[in-house]
Structures are given as structure tokens and as C-alpha cells.
Amino acid sequence: xxxxxxxxxxxxxxxxxxxxxxxxxxxxxxxxxxxxxxxxxxxxxxxxxxxxxxxxxxxxxxxxxxxxxxxxxxxxxxxxxxxxxxxxxxxxxxxxxxxxxxxxxxxxxxxxxxxxxxxxxxxxxxxxxxxxxxxxxxxxxxxxxxxxxxxxxxxxxx
Amino acid sequence: xxxxxxxxxxxxxxxxxxxxxxxxxxxxxxxxxxxxxxxxxxxxxxxxxxxxxxxxxxxxxxxxxxxxxxxxxxxxxxxxxxxxxxxxxxxxxxxxxxxxxxxxxxxxxxxxxxxxxxxxxxxxxxxxxxxxxxxxxxxxxxxxxxxxxxxxxxxxxx
DNA sequence: CTTGAAAAATTTAAGAA
DNA sequence: TTCTTAAATTTTTCAAG
Numbered sequence: 001x002x003x004x005x006x007x008x009x010x011x012x013x014x015x016x017x018x019x020x021x022x023x024x025x026x027x028x029x030x031x032x033x034x035x036x037x038x039x040x041x042x043x044x045x046x047x048x049x050x051x052x053x054x055x056x057x058x059x060x061x062x063x064x065x066x067x068x069x070x071x072x073x074x075x076x077x078x079x080x081x082x083x084x085x086x087x088x089x090x091x092x093x094x095x096x097x098x099x100x101x102x103x104x105x106x107x108x109x110x111x112x113x114x115x116x117x118x119x120x121x122x123x124x125x126x127x128x129x130x131x132x133x134x135x136x137x138x139x140x141x142x143x144x145x146x147x148x149x150x151x152x153x154x155x156x157x158x
Numbered sequence: 159x160x161x162x163x164x165x166x167x168x169x170x171x172x173x174x175x176x177x178x179x180x181x182x183x184x185x186x187x188x189x190x191x192x193x194x195x196x197x198x199x200x201x202x203x204x205x206x207x208x209x210x211x212x213x214x215x216x217x218x219x220x221x222x223x224x225x226x227x228x229x230x231x232x233x234x235x236x237x238x239x240x241x242x243x244x245x246x247x248x249x250x251x252x253x254x255x256x257x258x259x260x261x262x263x264x265x266x267x268x269x270x271x272x273x274x275x276x277x278x279x280x281x282x283x284x285x286x287x288x289x290x291x292x293x294x295x296x297x298x299x300x301x302x303x304x305x306x307x308x309x310x311x312x313x314x315x316x
Numbered sequence: 317c318t319t320g321a322a323a324a325a326t327t328t329a330a331g332a333a
Numbered sequence: 334t335t336c337t338t339a340a341a342t343t344t345t346t347c348a349a350g
Contacts, residue, residue, distance in 0.1 A: 015212045015214050018176045021324090022325070035336050054210050113313050138265065
């Protein structure tokens with residue numbers, strides 16, 4: 001899909017202000033509301049822009065602990081990776097999961113109501129491939145910068 | 159702020175479908191549109207729900223590399239922490255940053271157009287506190303589970 | 317919280333650049 | 334094509350009960 005300046009502007013605007021009205025968006029990018037809506041629809045159906053999320057301020061809503069977890073597998077087979085991956089995905093408390101290069105195999109971000117519950121999840125992860133999983137837990141102390149979108153301007157060449 | 163079942167449902171719905179119309183939201187939670195809108199306004203002004211973000215499918219938009227970075231400071235003073243934190247925040251490519259307990263001090267997620275640009279950012283981070291910063295880079299190979307919101311159901315007690 | 321009416325936004329269709 | 338205009342539909346918003 002071709003991305004001109006207007007579509008780029010639409011993407012970066014919707015990325016940070018998902019609930020903007022189509023009319024305001026049209027004004028900002030300099031299109032009529034109807035052609036702006038057309039563009040948005042195309043970007044959505046081409047899956048360049050996906051679900052729209054509201055960011056919750058979790059500490060104000062309920063007690064919770066957030067933990068960043070590094071995982072290494074002793075068994076480096078594709079099979080073992082697939083098994084761990086599928087199991088991790090199944091836990092709703094695992095809110096994020098990546099496979100990475102370097103000294104670890106996975107990074108996970110886990111959110112639980114309290115440490116006792118986190119510990120239980122931790123045990124479940126260890127049990128996926130008994131004796132083959134190495135986990136390090138890092139409790140989040142402060143969120144210095146929460147994710148608020150990608151820096152499209154610096155990513156796309158002029 | 160007190161959270162009844164209805165407000166809870168509003169939060170979890172807006173978390174995953176930020177662009178839902180107020181009318182549909184009202185139907186789902188069983189309120190009239192006007193009282194639903196009132197609740198949403200209150201939740202927003204109490205900052206229980208914050209900015210609404212569109213999730214971009216970055217690989218379909220432009221070339222990019224994503225790197226998860228662990229950081230340890232040799233200088234464990236509050237001053238050093240503040241300095242690193244402020245500098246990291248200033249980089250638009252640092253899309254996420256946490257301070258954590260355990261064997262590292264910070265976790266960062268960095269997104270850059272390519273490895274050359276990533277390397278430059280890496281060097282800049284090392285220069286914040288010369289000789290005092292220990293960085294490990296982990297290039298993201300696959301996103302097993304992207305962040306799509308918190309599991310409110312499992313976090314809030316019945 | 318609900319109703320109901322006025323204002324605003326969305327969506328569709330027809331036609332011009 | 335992609336855009337704009339313009340009209341029909343839907344949604345939002347607000348005052349009153």
C-alpha cells in the first residue's frame with residue numbers, strides 16, 4: 001500500500017487520538033470528511049491500523065503488580081519454543097510476550113492482582129517444560145515512560 | 159472513585175474498543191446514552207481512562223527494528239538514576255521505559271528505522287553517564303503477544 | 317437515571333477535478 | 334481514481350422530569 005503525506009498524517013493522528021471525530025481529522029489533514037473517512041476505511045481494511053485501545057490507569061482502578069520477566073529455555077528446539085509460546089499466550093495475565101535474540105529467549109510482561117497470584121503464574125510457567133525453563137522476575141517499580149505509540153516521523157524517511 | 163459493575167464494564171469495553179459509539183456502549187452496559195456518556199466523562203476526568211490509541215501495524219507501514227534493552231547503572235545514586243531516566247525519556251525512539259527490581263535497573267523498548275540508527279541511539283545512552291552504564295540489547299524476533307490491554311476481569315476481585 | 321428535542325457527526329450517493 | 338458536495342441517517346449533547 002502506498003502512503004502519501006496525508007495517509008501518514010491520518011495514521012499518526014489516529015495513533016495518538018483514536019477518538020477524534022472524522023470531521024476534525026478531515027480538517028487536520030485537509031480533506032473533506034467523506035474522503036477522509038474513505039482513507040481511514042482503507043487503512044483499516046489493509047490492517048495498517050488495527051484495534052483502538054483506551055489506556056487504563058491501572059493503579060487508580062485496582063491494586064496490581066507488574067512484572068517484567070526474562071525467560072531462557074535449556075531445550076532450544078523449535079518444539080520447545082512453540083510449547084512455551086502457546087502456553088504463555090494462554091495466560092491473560094501475560095499482557096505482552098516477545099521472542100528475542102541475545103542472552104534470553106523471551107521477554108514477558110505480566111500483570112497480577114498481588115505477589116501471591118504472580119508467584120502462582122510464575123510456577124505455572126516453570127511447569128510448562130519442567131526443568132527446562134529459566135525465569136528471572138523484575139518487579140516494576142516505576143513506569144518512566146508508558147507506551148504511547150511509535151515515532152512515525154523519525155521512522156519514515158523524508 | 160467508586161467502581162460499580164457498570165463502570166467496570168465501561169472501562170473494559172473502552173479499553174479494547176475505543177472507537178465504539180456512545181450509543182452502542184450504552185446498549186452493552188444497559189444504560190441510556192446520556193447517563194452512559196456521563197459516566198465516561200467522569201471516568202475520563204478522574205483519569206481512570208486516559209488517551210485513546212490506534213495500534214499501528216508497523217511492519218506494514220515502514221521498515222523498522224525493535225529492541226528490548228536491559229540497563230544497569232554502576233553508580234546507584236538517586237542522581238544517576240534521575241539523569242538516565244530523563245535522558246531516556248527524551249529519545250522518541252525509546253517508546254517504553256521502566257525501573258525495576260532485581261538484576262537490572264531499567265527495561266527499555268526502542269524502535270528505530272534500522273540497526274545503524276539503533277546503534278547510534280545505543281551509543282547516546284552509553285554516553286549519558288560515561289563508563290557507568292551497562293546495556294544489553296535484545297532484538298525482537300517475533301511479537302508473540304502484543305499488548306492489547308489489561309485483564310480487568312482477573313484483576314478485580316468478585 | 318430517563319426522556320426527548322436540538323445540534324453535530326457520520327454515511328451514502330451523485331457528479332466534478 | 335480520488336475528491337467534493339449535498340442530503341439522509343445516526344449519534345451526541347443537554348435541559349427537564
